[in-house]
Amino acid sequence: MKKGITLRFTISLLVITAILLTMLTSITSAVQVNRTSLIDNYLNKNESYSKKMAANANELLKTMQDNLRAIAVISGRESTMDRQLFDDLFQENTQYFNSIVVADHERVVQAISPHTTGISVGDKLTSEQSKKAVDIKKPFISEPYRATTGRLIILISAPIEDKNGAYKGFVGGTIYLEEKNVLSTMLKEHFFGDGSYVYVVEKNGDLIFHPDRQRVGQNVVQNEVVRKVISGQTGSQKVTNSLGEIFLAGYAYESSSSWGIVSQTPYEVIDKPLNLLVNRMLLFSLPFLLLILILAWWVASRIAKPLHTLARFSDEATLKPVPAENIPDIHSYYYEVRLLSQSVKIALQSMNRDLTHLRHEVNVDELTGLVNxxxxxxxxxxxxxxxxxxxxxxxxxxxxxxxxxxxxxxxxxxxxxxxxxxxxxxxxxxxxxxxxxxxxxxxxxxxxxxxxxxxxxxxxxxxxxxxxxxxxxxxxxxxxxxxxxxxxxxxxxxxxxxxxxxxxxxxxxxxxxxxxxxxx
The missing domain is CATH 3.30.70.270 (Reverse transcriptase/Diguanylate cyclase domain)
Incomplete structure (x- = not known):
């Protein structure tokens, strides 16, 4: 008679398939849960960080405007600004401004520091932003513009008034966007590292800070996050940037300057912990899998042995009669089946415990041990x-x-x-x-x-x-x-x-x- 598939092979294949499917289900479920958790975690962290940076920017701008007002008060008291005094005032503000200028109501430069800006005392400022500073006679923060020196700058101004309150001109502090400046000092190092970075856009969607200085001045309003943040929104989302790269971004609006601050992390950073999780689960499960496979083979052999004995007995019985006392006792077959069932049950319980433990870890805050x-x-x-x-x-x-x-x-x-x-x-x-x-x-x-x-x-x-x-x-x-x-x-x-x-x-x-x- 032609041999078919043996019972031992069938049972072993069934057990192996069940174990592998259970392991695959456990790993897939754990990866999916962790992926969601990591995405939420990065989104929440980046939103919190962008809010923190927006608050820092607000405090920074307030300090800068306060300092300019103080210089404006001094300028209002002096008929002519002493050059040494003005240089000293600039030195006290070098961490905030790349240059400081005092201009009268006709925008003629009365004092400037440092003296290497390309503008001299007596020159007349011609930019639309300097005209606006004179026209509105109030503190303001300009949009980015190209100065006559060729630099891309932002002007922060404060009006100058004499002791009678008459308008005399303004004090302007500049930020050179394409050079080292107060924004780059504050924002260049992202708090979380791992490829994350911060960039800042002004209300028209132009970049006023980016780790890649060559991108400063570019308009990125087509970015969905940029459109939201310059409209005054704060939040977080997964986004594809203007270069086609996927990021987990948090964003916050800074109202005093109408700037939008975006903190974002490359989406691929979540792959490393997920790959590590899969590798650890496989490494942890392989010894148990090997042990269970050996056990399954033994159990299959134990199940197949009495059935094989019965089959051989039946074959022999077709050739010659066999006394009743010689009929093999196959009662042990049912006991061995229960053993196999119990072994599979234990294996499944072990896998379920692993999954339960992983799900528990997902719901616990790593730092404090509290529920997250x-x-x-x-x-x-x-x-x-x-x-x-x-x-x-x-x-x-x-x-x-x-x-x-x-x-x-x-x-x-x-x-x-x-x-x-x-x-x-x-x-x-x-x-x-x-x-x-x-x-x-x-x-x-x-x-x-x-x-x-x-x-x-x-x-x-x-x-x-x-x-x-x-x-x-x-x-x-x-x-x-x-x-x-x-x-x-x-x-x-x-x-x-x-x-x-x-x-x-x-x-x-x-x-x-x-x-x-x-x-x-």
Missing amino acids: RRGFDGVMAGWLESNMPFALILIDIDHFKLVNDTYGHVVGDEVLRYLSRLMKLVASEEDVCFRYGGEEFGILINRSGLARAKDMADRLRDQLAITKSPTGQPITISAGISAFPAHGHSAEELVMRADEALYQSKENGRNRTTVSKAAQ
């Missing part, structure tokens, strides 16, 4: 679906930027971990402590109302205020509280109410707890 934003969204959705009452506390560390600026980001990270530990101490086991993003944290309080939430927030504030943080000094927090169902029936409503209350705490002086007054 994704985990928070999941818990909130579950509690809302169960329709049980709960309260939400949103927490923000007061003046956390000052901590990072004063002590460095390493100490800043320790402060975040320190706050996380104290949050766990005041919360119960049923409550969920989470990191919302940056220095923002929160607590979901299970089956509780506003009174318990406020008491918990105040206890946490009081403890922080009397305990030394990693900075060596206590820190303070501001908190906002909302509750379900009193303040809303969706996650968006509850977060918005708590965030409004948190904003009120900060507006009222920080280091306080505010309960949302808005109710459904």
Whole structure:
């Protein structure tokens, strides 16, 4: 009789296929979940960074305008600006301006520093921006333009008035966009590294800062992110830039200058951690796979042996009669099948545990060990679906930027971990402590109302205020509280109410707890 496929081969192939498909499903699921998490993480980080840079740019421009106003006051008192005095004033502002000029109401240069700009005292300024400075007689920040010297510059001006308030002219500070300037000094090193960078556009979509200086002055308004940010929007998204490259971009609008600041990371940076994840899963699974394959082969042999014995017995029985006592006992066949079933079950449980562990890691903030934003969204959705009452506390560390600026980001990270530990101490086991993003944290309080939430927030504030943080000094927090169902029936409503209350705490002086007054 012609031999077909053996039972041992069939069972082994079935087990191998099941294991490989399970492994493939686990790896694919883990990669997809991590890809989404990494994209969200980079988008959130770049949006936060662009907001930070916009705030820094606002402070920088305010400082520059204040300095120009101070020079304008001095110029208003002097009938003729002393050259040495003016040079000294410029030296005090070299970190902000590439050059400073004083012009009268007819735009005739009265003083200029440095003296190598290509313009001299007595020359008349002819640019439309200098005309505008004289016409409006107010502080303003110009659009980029080509000066008579050939430089692409931005002019920041402040009006000069005499002691009687009569207009005398203006003080103008320039930023040379194609040379080293205050913007390039502030923005050239991206906080996150890994190929990320920042660029700045003015309200018409022209680049006024880019790591590649050759691109300064180009119009990139066709970029979707640029169109959004110069229209006054702030946010984040995946975008294809003007060169066809894909980035994960965050953007923020700086209102005082109408500049848009974009922080973006190349999309391909997420490939490295994903490849590392796949390699680790394969490396971790291969020994177990090998062990299970050996076991499957043995189990298949054990299953096939009694059936082979029965087949041989049947073949022999067709040739000659066999006594009943010689019929082989194949009862063990059922026991071996149960063994195989149990082995496969154990293998699948092992794979499921690996997947569960990976999913758990996706929902935990790596720095603090608290539930992250994704985990928070999941818990909130579950509690809302169960329709049980709960309260939400949103927490923000007061003046956390000052901590990072004063002590460095390493100490800043320790402060975040320190706050996380104290949050766990005041919360119960049923409550969920989470990191919302940056220095923002929160607590979901299970089956509780506003009174318990406020008491918990105040206890946490009081403890922080009397305990030394990693900075060596206590820190303070501001908190906002909302509750379900009193303040809303969706996650968006509850977060918005708590965030409004948190904003009120900060507006009222920080280091306080505010309960949302808005109710459904």
